Structure formats: structure tokens, C-alpha cells
Amino acid sequence: MSAPLDLDANATEPLRPEARRAAIGALDLVGNPSSVHALGRAARRVLEDARERVAALLGVAPAAVFFTSGATEANAIALAGAAREGRRILASTVEHDSVLRAVAGIEVVPVTAAGMIDVDALSSALAADPRPALVAVMAANNETGVIQPLAEVAAICRAFGALLHVDSAQAPGRLPVAELAGCGAASVVLSAHKAGGPKGAGALVLPTGWWPGALIRGGGQERGLRSGTEALPAIAGFAAALEAAEAWRAAGGAERLISLRRAIELGVRERVRQAVIVAEHAPRLPNTVCLALPGVAAATQVMALDLAGVCVSAGSACSSGKVAESHVLRAMGLGALANSAIRVSLPWNVSDDAPTRFLDAYAAMVARLAQRAVEPIPA
Numbered sequence: 001m002s003a004p005l006d007l008d009a010n011a012t013e014p015l016r017p018e019a020r021r022a023a024i025g026a027l028d029l030v031g032n033p034s035s036v037h038a039l040g041r042a043a044r045r046v047l048e049d050a051r052e053r054v055a056a057l058l059g060v061a062p063a064a065v066f067f068t069s070g071a072t073e074a075n076a077i078a079l080a081g082a083a084r085e086g087r088r089i090l091a092s093t094v095e096h097d098s099v100l101r102a103v104a105g106i107e108v109v110p111v112t113a114a115g116m117i118d119v120d121a122l123s124s125a126l127a128a129d130p131r132p133a134l135v136a137v138m139a140a141n142n143e144t145g146v147i148q149p150l151a152e153v154a155a156i157c158r159a160f161g162a163l164l165h166v167d168s169a170q171a172p173g174r175l176p177v178a179e180l181a182g183c184g185a186a187s188v189v190l191s192a193h194k195a196g197g198p199k200g201a202g203a204l205v206l207p208t209g210w211w212p213g214a215l216i217r218g219g220g221q222e223r224g225l226r227s228g229t230e231a232l233p234a235i236a237g238f239a240a241a242l243e244a245a246e247a248w249r250a251a252g253g254a255e256r257l258i259s260l261r262r263a264i265e266l267g268v269r270e271r272v273r274q275a276v277i278v279a280e281h282a283p284r285l286p287n288t289v290c291l292a293l294p295g296v297a298a299a300t301q302v303m304a305l306d307l308a309g310v311c312v313s314a315g316s317a318c319s320s321g322k323v324a325e326s327h328v329l330r331a332m333g334l335g336a337l338a339n340s341a342i343r344v345s346l347p348w349n350v351s352d353d354a355p356t357r358f359l360d361a362y363a364a365m366v367a368r369l370a371q372r373a374v375e376p377i378p379a
């Protein structure tokens with residue numbers, strides 16, 4: 001049997017070779033980056049080199065980059081900091097749970113049927129209450145791939161003096177990362193493993209000098225924002241992955257993903273007419289298509305495709321392996337379809353035959369389910 005077809009890149013991207021090399025190199029460093037002796041200084045050089053490379057990609061000063069254990073922690077630091085400052089926190093209804101559940105009392109801002117934040121509702125919410133605010137809007141959604149209108153959101157935040165927080169976990173290798181910090185955001189979040197780096201590293205980038213304060217206190221690493229010895233191999237791999245992902249995207253990787261995604265969408269339209277391509281006409285990540293199959297539970301589809309050797313996910317499945325109803329699709333007004341959608345997300349190393357393999361498995365699954373539906377119920 002051939003290897004499973006990985007179409008779950010939004011859960012985690014396969015490790016890029018550049019990231020593997022960098023991480024393995026850093027594993028052999030004996031020193032602690034905080035030690036002042038020669039071994040510590042050697043480790044520190046690798047850490048600061050990674051920081052400079054991440055900063056250069058985002059067009060910010062190295063001092064604006066703070067390494068964390070991933071996007072979840074980076075979101076938590078920013079939102080907890082804003083809450084501690086007494087800010088109102090507004091977030092789009094389609095944010096990742098690591099934003100929506102970071103602190104209590106978050107005010108949610110609705111999205112349109114296309115999954116994009118309702119900018120008028122955001123303006124009204126900010127106008128209705130003069131307290132200082134932080135607005136959390138993701139660069140692109142992990143389930144639907146819908147890209148948020150960050151420039152417009154940033155302009156609204158500027159007009160109301162609100163801080164903008166951008167969870168960019170799904171952006172690297174798919175969208176130009178330099179634009180993320182350039183939009184005026186006070187905090188930008190990245191995750192190594194979503195960029196083809198090792199799991200367990202990420203960054204909170206603070207381009208404007210906003211200081212949310214620490215969530216984890218201790219030895220004062222990361223200039224006191226995030227104590228704990230830095231995960232050097234994961235961080236070194238992160239910087240290498242981010243660089244490789246950006247170069248790869250700009251050199252035609254994104255176009256290739258778009259053409260493969262389009263092949264899937266075309267095939268679905270031809271072969272499984274009842275399927276709904278969620279947010280079909282919205283700007284979406286090159287690699288992501290969310291497909292709803294009326295009347296068929298997402299869990300059933302994920303299991304059937306898994307048996308056919310195709311790995312996709314349902315709901316916000318990158319969180320805990322659960323297949324729960326999608327709050328994202330519910331927020332987009334999909335009603336019962338929110339229980340019936342799978343996410344197909346192409347990894348950077350996707351093969352040319354992936355659309356055919358997926359479509360064959362998907363169409364066969366639908367045919368089997370239809371067959372079962374007409375089977376007489378045993379007396």
C-alpha cells in the first residue's frame with residue numbers, strides 16, 4: 001500500500017529540509033544561550049542569528065522578535081497583556097481557539113457569509129465604547145483558508161486608536177510575510193511547524209514597541225517577555241523554515257498550490273455536484289479548500305478518506321484530535337453544513353497526482369454513501 005496522502009498541511013506542514021539541517025545542527029550545541037561562557041555564547045549566536053533572520057523576513061528590528069513555544073503561547077501572551085492593561089478585546093468570530101479562549105470577556109465581531117470580518121460591525125463596536133482596545137484578526141483562517149482584509153482592519157484600528165493583533169500562523173509559504181508586520185499591527189504571531197519547521201517553537205513579534213508583559217516569569221529570557229530556556233533546535237529550524245517557505249512561495253510555490261487546489265475544486269464540481277466549496281469566491285490561501293457534503297458528518301468523511309489513504313481534517317482538528325462542530329463555519333452561517341465539512345490543505349511538498357488521488361477517493365466515498373442510503377433496511 002502506498003504512503004498516506006497528506007492533505008492536512010494546515011494542521012502541520014511537513015518538515016522542510018533546510019529546517020531539519022538547522023535543527024539538527026543546533027541539537028549538538030552544548031551551551032545554554034543564557035550562559036556567559038564560550039559554550040553559552042556559541043548557543044546565543046545561533047539564537048540571535050535565528051532572531052535576525054525572522055526579523056529580516058518580517059522587516060522589523062531583531063529586538064521586536066520574541067520566541068515562544070508556538071502560536072498558542074504567543075496569542076496568550078498578547079491577549080493576556082491587553083487584558084491586564086484593561087483593554088477591551090475584540091476578535092473575529094472565526095479566530096483560532098487559542099485567541100478566543102485566551103482570556104475571559106472577549107467581544108466577538110461577526111464575519112460575513114464569505115468568512116471575512118464584518119468591518120462595519122468592527123467600526124461600530126469600536127465607536128460604541130471609547131475604552132482602549134485590542135482587535136484580534138487572523139491573517140488567514142485555518143479551516144476555510146479565507147484571507148482577512150488586514151489593511152482595512154488596520155486602518156479602522158488606527159482611526160480608533162486600537163491595537164491590532166494578527167495571528168499569522170497560517171501565512172508562511174502562502175502569503176508574503178513581510179506584509180504582516182507592515183500593516184501596522186502591534187503584535188504578530190507565527191508558528192514554526194505551520195511553516196515547515198519543527199513543532200514547539202513560534203514567535204510573538206512586536207513591531208511597534210507595544211509591551212504586553214510576561215505570562216511566564218522566571219529567568220528573564222527573551223528580555224523578560226517569556227522566561228524559560230529557549231528551544232534552540234526548534235528555533236533554529238523555525239528561522240530556516242520561514243526563510244525557505246518565503247523563498248519557495250515567491251519562486252512559484254504559491255502558484256503551484258493554487259493550480260492544484262483549482263484542479264481539486266474543478267473535479268469536485270464535476271464529480272460530486274452536491275458538495276459545497278465553502279467561501280468559494282472569497283480570497284483564500286493557495287493551499288486550502290473546505291468542502292461540505294450535505295447530510296454526511298465530517299467525522300464519517302474523515303474516517304472514510306483515512307481508510308482510503310487520504311489524510312484530511314474536519315473542524316478545528318489541529319487542536320486535540322477531536323472532530324467537533326466548526327465554530328468557524330457556524331459563524332459563517334452555514335447552519336447544519338458546519339457539521340459536514342472537511343478541510344483539504346495541500347502541503348508544500350504535495351505531489352502532482354494529489355488532486356486525482358483525492359478526487360478518486362472522495363467520489364468513491366460519496367458513491368458508497370449513496371449506495372448505503374438506498375440499501376433496504378433489514379426487516
Ligand code: PLP
Binds near residue numbers: 010096191193
Ligand atoms: N492559530 C492558528 C490560526 C492556527 O491554525 C493554529 C494551529 O492550530 C494555532 C494558532 C496554534 O498554533 P501552535 O500549534 O503553534 O500553538
